[in-house]
Amino acid sequence: MADLTPVIETMEHRWMRAWVNRDAKAMKAITASDFILLTGSKPPAILDRRSWLDAATTRYLCSSYRFGDIDVREHGNLVVFATQLDLKATMDREDWSGSIWVTDVWRKGRVRRSWKLVQRVLSKTDDNTKLPAAIRSLQLWK
């Protein structure tokens, strides 16, 4: 199977650049009709596609972004892209910049065979400083 990492990474940048450029048309073209944005908060909150496309060009605005290390994993017609995302953004002109954990699900269309983002989950990066060392100590191949 071909490695889809460069394909999905390119789609991610297209989607994020459309947000930065407030280009609803470009974003809509690569966002599935059943898209949801889910915040991993207590309690979780959901935006549907229509709400997101409106918010991303009017009230919840992104001026720049940077991906950290990425993980791209294929599951048939779905691909999950996960990364730390450093975001400069505002919500109703209030600063909402910061580092978040993004778990995106891309789905390949049945007809046009193009990839569209069907779910974005936003949560907080695990910042337990002891964790990386603890996980490394569990790696049996070392």
Added chain:
Amino acid sequence: MSNLADTILARSTAWMNAWVDQDRAVLEDSLAADYALIVSAMPEQCMDRAVWLATCDRYTCSRFVYRSVQVRELAPGLAVMSALAEQEARMGDVDRSGTFFLTDVWRLEDDGQWRVSSRYSSHPEPAGASSAGLGKLGRS
């Protein structure tokens, strides 16, 4: 919840109960052959199925509860579950107790059983202005 959501939640709950009970058979039956755990602190180093199973005697859990579960079938035989998870656990000397935010990909396999093929572990965003603000943007 839909029948599928009930099924996925039941499978996932059985998986986590098996972690608490150290029930190796159920643990193995829950995980797809390509299972991987991706932790937000270090996404470049995923933990594969063999490693995860091998660490269950050192990464132990005494209590696990799901909250705010969301399940969507995003393609035939592929479902994504997101949930808050409250756990009391230890990984060696590191206390891994607390509330996590998990996103799992579940796949319906040839034997008719759903198995988890990846888990993405992070922390919930703190309750506050950002989640409340996003909630207000929704139309529903």
